[in-house]
Amino acid sequence: MNEPSPIFVFHKPRGVVVTRSDERGRRTVFDLLPAWVRDDGWKPVGRLDLDSRGLLLFVHDGKLQEALARPGAHEKVYEVWVRGRVTDAQVTALRTGVETPQGVMRAKDVQPQGGTGAKSRMLVTLSEGRNRQIRRMFGALKDEQTGRALKVLELKRASFGPLKLDIESGKWRWLTAAECDALNHPATRPF
Template identity: 55%
Template structure:
């Protein structure tokens, strides 16, 4: 089996509105429409997923076993920046760290911090150590704005980092990870 350092890894800045799929039955734009043709032809696959409305760092590899190694529970954290409609309070932050019940199980973040507020929106930074389907959107949707009683809603979500790998590209651009970056992902 190849080590991570022997495998090539692509870092892609996925734009909002693009589907992480080889093909979309509804005809929506996929990540493969924005990447060189050889990425699809040669069988590159995404490490995890970002929903259509989420933007940011996405890794792609050719080795399915490498995907498993990079996404296994207790492995690499993922760092996000999020804008939420509603006033997130210290009480909300405590619940987010402790865990919030949802239809897909308990959802939590290992770290969460308020970066600021603009009118009725809250700007946050958070870290996940696991990623369930629509984890962050479901987590905030399960919480209520204390003033209005409405569900908190994610308005903008961006993945900034996958473990030690930081997003450093404009939207829609890609590059190969350096040998050093790949060594940082060694498991």
């Protein structure tokens, strides 16, 4: 297939795994994309867990995949709904480092966006993402009123570097030349 760009963006829905095939029979991102994506060896840049949704890039070139996925290469912003009230002190802790069973984890930035009742909405920016990092960071903290661990209810990757999620769940589109240039990697141009 003669693609117009070396990269496409996909809005991964919740309940779908980021893998070519799943031994447990769950739906994969490749089940939702055209057959040529699997057949021609396209690869996701990073992952989103089963319960997360949002922006996921796909590339055909392994070196480009490694470059885009390299820790610190591009910030990723997540919209997060949390069960529990997140305090200012906890926002600071999320930025400076939270002790989890997997070690200390921190976000580059955390911005409270309000909430309703015992639910908090946050924007979380990561410069490198570890497996289930956001869920683990919030889970290591407690709602000071109830004493229960905070729990991520909804997690959506809203942006990857300069790219913003602008398509419906389950849809995909090619990146434009300007978007590839904005990623600022030589392998993304010319195409």
